[in-house]
Amino acid sequence: MANIVWHTKFQISLDLTMDDLDHPEFPELWETIYKTDRYYGHRGVPVHQRDLQCGGVCRDAGVEAWMHLRLRANGRREAVHERREDEARHTVPMSDEHKAYQERILRAAEEGGFHSDSEVRTRAGRSWIQTDTLVEGADGRRIGWEVQLSSVGSEGLRGVRARAAKAEKNGITPAWHTDRSDYAQRRDAHWTRSNSLPAYVIAKTGDLRVISGFRKLDFWRCDVHAVYPCPHGVRRCGEAHATPTPKDVLFDDLVRQTAAGSIVPIQFRTATKLHRFWVTSTDQERYNDLLSDTIQLPPAREDSTAPARASHNRPTCRPDLSANPPAQSTPQADQNAAPLSPLPTQPEAPAIEAESDRTYRSTASSEADHVQQPGSEGGARLLDPLIELQQVANNEQRKLRQLNGNEERKRQRQVWFEAACEVQAAVTDFARSRGLNRYEVEKELRGIVRGTDEPQDM
Known part of the structure; x- marks a missing residue:
């Protein structure tokens, strides 16, 4: 295919990348030439008699390469060569580095016991899929390696996502490898990246390290001990999350393990982006389990509250007391017990009011008035263990403010953090x-x- 077409009768060049074919003086020029070419095709006129030739590389080389026109479903205009050798003239020659990568993939796959081949054409419906290197892995797995290096050009790649989707649809797992950082940052395919190296280094048997594209998933609980921020943007949600971290891997091991299925591609979705990279099959299984473990909140209860009415039951401030067996107590034991407080020291079990308390309350109503409320002196006295812990945490925070060295502040910050957690x-x-x-x-x-807190030397 080519973008410049030479019309032998009109003696003009047609630029298919422009709407007016670079001839604004001739309105509807494309419709005229395209309908004429389609008419020739329906009548069975040979391509070399349709007045259209390649006006780019072939014409510059002095070759008469005949062409016909084609209009894609998406509206893209194309001019197709009659002969394959003319089409090959437009292909950029493969670089030595590209050939070295192909040879290395073939050698690595063979050492792992897998069959592989280069420049494989696979039938896909009415078209073909051209794969740089195809590795036949275990359990019918097929890995299609596509190598794109710095020699491709600064204009970048086009149609990577479409090519990758077409390969996936036909049972080929696409694996794109590059030595360019801007290609590795793309999210249209599962890219891996190595350093830019000459061909003789790539072809050697020594280690070739993949520095981008393979990651390890860290699974963690979103609580006060977590080192990662909550991906939901809240303080701490209490849910389980996964965070990808970069990890190096050798290129030969990557070729063999992708064929074996121990390294697999994954799509990792964040709040705003979809990332594609490679992980171990174990991390993929754990990540799928994490996604499937969705917490469903119970449906809201309908308001079926009955109208208020008189009740002969004594009031209580503690729900679900009926689930616990009533404690056996005597009036004498209750007289020795301390009065209840909303903020007491932590007991072994919640206190349960006995049936005999009714008689005691009638004779000791004056003692019930001594129940302490939160914030009173009695409540503060009963909160001594919690107050001491809070004072210790406050003192550790004050010590942090008095330090200047980074290491000392780091150690003190950890001490303060542990005290606050306690x-x-x-x-x-x-x-x-x-x-x-x-x-x-x-x-x-x-x-x-x-x-009440005052600085203390702890």
Whole structure:
């Protein structure tokens, strides 16, 4: 195919890349020439009698290469050579580095026990797929290696995604390799990259390292101990996530393991982009499990609250008490017990009010008035373990502000982080054991410590 066509009768050059064929003085020139060529084709007129020749490389070389026109379904105009040898004249000769990569892929596949061949044409419907090097792997796996090096040109590649999709549709896993950083950053195919090397180095048996395109997936829980930021943009969501990290691999091992199926392509989707790279089959299975493990929230309950009515049951502030067996106690034992508090020290189990408390409440109503509320002195006294932990964390934070060296600040920051985590865990356990709102407990604790805390030398 070519972009410049020479019309032998009109004695003009036609540029198919331009809407007016570079002849604005002749409106509807394309429709006229294309309909005429189609009429010749329906009448069986040979191509060499249709007045169209290659006006680019072939004409510059002094060769009369006859052509016919074709209009693609997407509206693209094409001029097709009559003979294949004329079409080959437009092909850029293969570089020595490209040949060296083909030879290395063939040698690596053969050492792994896999059959491979270069410049393979595979039938795909009514067209063909041309593959630089095709490796026949295990379990019917077919890896189609496409090598694109610096000699391709600065204008870049076109139709990579279409070629890769066409190969995948016909059972070929596309593997694109390059030595250019701008090609490796593309997301239209699964690209791998090595350093730019001369042909004699590529052809050697020594190690050839792939520096881009193969990654390791780190799986982690989004909590206060995580080192990665939450991909959802929140503080900590508590869900499991996966983060890809670059990892080097030898090119020969990559060829053999992709054929064996131990290294596979993957599509990793972030909030705004879709990345394509290679991972181990184990990481792919774990990532698929992570995607399939979606957490479904229970449906909202319908508001079926009955109208309020009188109740003879005594009031309670603790739900689901009926699930626990009632404790056996006596009035004398209850008199020795300390009064309940919304913020006490952490007990072994939630306290349960006994049936005999009714008699005791009638005779000891004055003692019930001594129940301490959050924020009072009694509540602060009962929160001594939590207050001490919070004060320790605050003191560690103050020490961090007084340090200047990077190493000292790094060590102190870790100490402060561990102390803060201990406080958060203690508050969570306390709130859960008492059936209280964790946020309210933490807020009350910070208010108490803020009013009483003073710097201490820990």
